Amino acid sequence: MKSKLEKLKGTCIGIAGCGGLGSNCAMALARVGVGSLVIVDFDVVTLENLDRQYYFIDQVGQKKVLALRENIRRVNPDIDIQAHDLRLGPDGVVDIFKNCNLVIEAFDRADMKLMLIETVTERFPDKFIIAASGLAGYGNNNAMRTRRLGSLFICGDEVSEVSTELPPLAPRVAMVAAMQANQALEIVLDDLALLGDDDAWD
Amino acid sequence: MKISLNNKEESMAxxxxxxxxxxxxxxxxxxxxxxxxxxxxxxxxxxxxxxxGDGDRVEAIHLMSGG
Structure with missing residues (x-):
């Protein structure tokens, strides 16, 4: 187990988006001892965010990346955190995540998810990316799954899109965030290989 | 032709x-x-x-908003 902890300490994970997925995923990775995190978001914490995101009421109005850095450090002060307060585009993705071992997609909007997946897959063919799709509403625990397509993992139920009738709620959002963190651990600790273009569908 | 779509074989004209x-x-x-x-x-x-074309393996996954 000691060598595994050492491995995690030497790992850098990029997290794109610090909302429900990103904030919960970052906290899980910090608790297991990942050595460095690169967190990116342009938004501020609002009262509405507290229904599912890892922030506190006294942090309303603060920049999410700064509030999240503070929360991570309250758990694990030794972790190295790079916090970027900006809106990511393709160039930013390449620049900011170039030194990360893998990238977690934790955006809200589907078009941003696609941008990140396309950019990372194209520009960093040697990096895994762990994305999320389908987490709105409640119930249906067993619909949650992870699929692998080459260097891309997708966690979620792949069907429930957020809408006014189907809001994102803490339990399912945190489930998917934890699945993403868990997948990251498996990639790092088991040295998962990038199998190239001929991966089997999981 | 036959293709594989999300791991299922599909025949099409x-x-x-x-x-x-x-x-x-x-x-x-x-x-x-x-x-x-x-x-x-x-x-x-x-x-x-x-x-x-024939024999290609295609995977298609919907990307849902929410995070």
Missing amino acids: GESISVRELLTLMKFTFPLIIVKINGRLIKKEDYERIFI
Whole structure:
């Protein structure tokens, strides 16, 4: 187990988006001892965010990346955190995540998810990316799954899109965030290989 | 021709079909989809000009908003 902890300490994970997925995923990775995190978001914490995101009421109005850095450090002060307060585009993705071992997609909007997946897959063919799709509403625990397509993992139920009738709620959002963190651990600790273009569908 | 779509074999008429035509035919109606052909990610702007042929392995996953 000691060598595994050492491995995690030497790992850098990029997290794109610090909302429900990103904030919960970052906290899980910090608790297991990942050595460095690169967190990116342009938004501020609002009262509405507290229904599912890892922030506190006294942090309303603060920049999410700064509030999240503070929360991570309250758990694990030794972790190295790079916090970027900006809106990511393709160039930013390449620049900011170039030194990360893998990238977690934790955006809200589907078009941003696609941008990140396309950019990372194209520009960093040697990096895994762990994305999320389908987490709105409640119930249906067993619909949650992870699929692998080459260097891309997708966690979620792949069907429930957020809408006014189907809001994102803490339990399912945190489930998917934890699945993403868990997948990251498996990639790092088991040295998962990038199998190239001929991966089997999981 | 026969292709594999999300790990299921599908038979269809003709010798090739564009990514866009396949998505329409198979009722992948959401605007944002991850498409891979034989493991290679296909960008949305290429859906009309990239064609799928006999024996190709296609994977298509809807991208849902929420996070």
